[in-house]
Amino acid sequence: MKGLFKSKPRTPADIVRQTRDLLLYADRSKSLPDLRESKREEKMAELSRNIRDMKSILYGNSEAEPVAEACAQLTQEFFREDTLRLLITCLPKLNLETRKDATQLVANLQRQQVNSRLIASDYLEANLDLMNVLMEGFENMDLALHYGAMFRECIRHQIVAKYVLESEHVKKYFDFIQLPNFDIAADAAATFKELLTRHKSTVAEFLTKNEDWFFTDYNSKLLESSNYITRRQAIKLLGDILLDRSNSAVMTRYVSSRDNLRILMNLLREASKSIQIEAFHVFKLFAANQNKPADIINILVANKSKLLRLLADLKPDKEDERFEADKSQVLREIAALEPRDLA
Template sequence: MIMFYGIYYNSSCLLCSYLLEPNQLKKLFGYIQHPSFDIAADAADAFKDLLTRHKSTVSESLSKNYCWFFTEMNEKLLKSENYITRRQAVKLLGCILLDRSNSCVMTRYVSSKDNLIILMNLLRDQSKNIQIDAFHVFKLFVANENKPPEIVSILVTNRSKLLRLLSAFVYTDDEVFETDKIQVVNKLVVLELQD
């Protein structure tokens, strides 16, 4: 039985590696945006499973294809006009970046001003659910101890708007969310431009 599991696991990792190649992922990105809800939903589920199962394989693939993958993720999913696509994408992005096996990818992602701008726009989405999911990614930009100067500049320049927006967030069912929100607000308040 143990030998059979080892064969199954190795085959599964090989399949995952194959599906994480850009040529294969391009197809999946297309299916996620399909006009048929059933096809799009199934593709989104497969996409989530693919990116959350074999952690070391996913981490290696994301590191290797970082620019291509996150350009596609940002442009096709996070900026999508479709509510469900945006919501699933921002939720999945949070899962990817908060996974310890993707810490290098997360550090790179939160060092990009373009990514920060996308998340700040998602914080202003009409949907409270998207706002909350976007907050869980946005807090990583604020918590980053090694913020590039351009990130600090954007956060300081937009501080008053961000503080106003965050103060309007009410999500009383989740104490962790409220604690995180307080920490983010406190970090924004004391953030200073670097020389």
Template sequence: MAFWWKKTPKTASDYARLLSEQLNKFDNASASDSRRKVQDECSKYLSGIKHFLLGDVEPEPSCESVDELYDAIYQLDILHDLLAKMPELEFEPRKDVALIFATCLRRSRDNKFVTVDYLVTKPQTLSLMLRTPELALTKPNASDLFLKSGSIILECLKYEQLCRMMLRDPQLWVFFDLARGGSFEVSTESLQILTSFFTVHHKLVSTEFFSHQANLQKLIDKINKLMAHGNYVTKRQSVKLLHSLIMIRSYNQFLTTYINSPENLKLIMILLSDRSKNLQMGSFNIFKVFVANPRKSKPVSDIMVKNRDKLLHYLASFNADSKDTTFLDEKEYVVQEIESLPRLVSPNSDLTLGTSPQNRSTIE
């Protein structure tokens, strides 16, 4: 990189200015040759900015020149333009864009994250950032573009100020649809983004997001839909996300709402008997919370009472070959709690527990 730097001696702000000019040229670059030239120029300046910010050029850039580059990035609204034109860039430049975002976000001065403070004043940039993955699916090389734009969102969600603003954006809910209906890469990345939304900044989510009952119930409905109708990977990751949420201490309002719903219990009991052992274990970790709740709602308690014998029969052979002492202790506790329930026989049923056609039990 040193030879290129010496061959093209420009000030730090020139790189931002020249990149901005090239990004704007995409709007008029209709011919393939013209578009290719703009792509090449963008690639060159992006590479230069990346190496400049990382400090791996010769001579090593001074603090003043680095500050000059950052100031130019902010003044020219480069971060917004990079998101807007990201579909026009090729594979390697997209990687540079993601790296530049991550590097800029980490910039600290006087104990403040300067780029984070800047983005707080640019809600349109954050809104575009959240829309970019969905827009990516309409472009060539959709998966790569989706993953690169998703990685930028994940970097932003590390910072509470930005997470707060993004939690208020309705585009958040679109990631549940993408998780359910997308390819393996899209589904996995969407669920990773959703997990970061709700598990990185506990206090923020608890006090500002879950304080709205509509948000709380909508989140439960969305997760349940993924667990009920998603493919195997989506179900497994959704169960894992749900377990994470109910285990976060400050999310008591989420926990209480979830485990007092009979419909939620029915869904978890169905997943408990899934053919996949991973899904069975993930669901057991949620089911045991229903059982351990000392203040069960009457509808939840009624379901457990009606299915007491069927649950005991199922749990008798559930993961019987496990040597995990923690699991065995938890299973013993669950069995004891269910055994303590009143014994009741009910002839009616509407759901199934158990996957064997020869021995299919029912949830009532």
């Protein structure tokens, strides 16, 4: 097949144009039932070949590394018209192998620069509604992994991530990551994490604006979920978010809430050591806060001896100097606490 590709004198732009025509055909073909089945199959096979050819131009193949000029041509032609939209909407009509190729193709295109511009970003900025299409597609279990992977690649662009965070979509992730199919739930979790950690300034802005509902939902739906894996992933991600310097304002408010402290202290008591360790990384922020509100201090004082005992026993499986350093600091903080009158 690779040899076949070489012998054809088509330019990368030709392949994109042909693909677009074939996608248009695939898009319509359902509404033209009189078309001969064999003809249809032939066209779909040709479409599959084209998508694979584009993939090997972008990724290279076993015989050749990708050529920058060819990649640029392909990318430019691809985004010159609405090819991405066509490809996304036609995905259900493609066979499994071609779906995978298409997903990899879309992923790679997000990273291609033409004249040192990510033109995929410009295209998506003008077509943000495509994110809604991808989002809907994710709810179809047969297509979820393909659309999910495309979605995650698209939010590499800050402008796209911002759109998603500001939309209602972000709320759906609280449910997606608890779907029963592990592979799909894990895909959603990966996207959720990407949304909340990749673009620092956008994330900080989002969290500041949406602090109330976001952390309420985060606590009740994720940290207090009955599902082990949800709790474990959520506590890890929470640590990542709060420990990021760009989110320090949000963090300061988070660690001043008694409700949050209660949830964290419960997680510290979990039977799962992985969860305990991750919970510690958030709990230490409550303890290290130099302006602890009185109610926080009182909770810590009331549980002083239990906390000191629990923390003293808490050890990661692998030796971790930083953990030990953090731990002794937290132990000192807590040991030194005295009850305070509620103001």
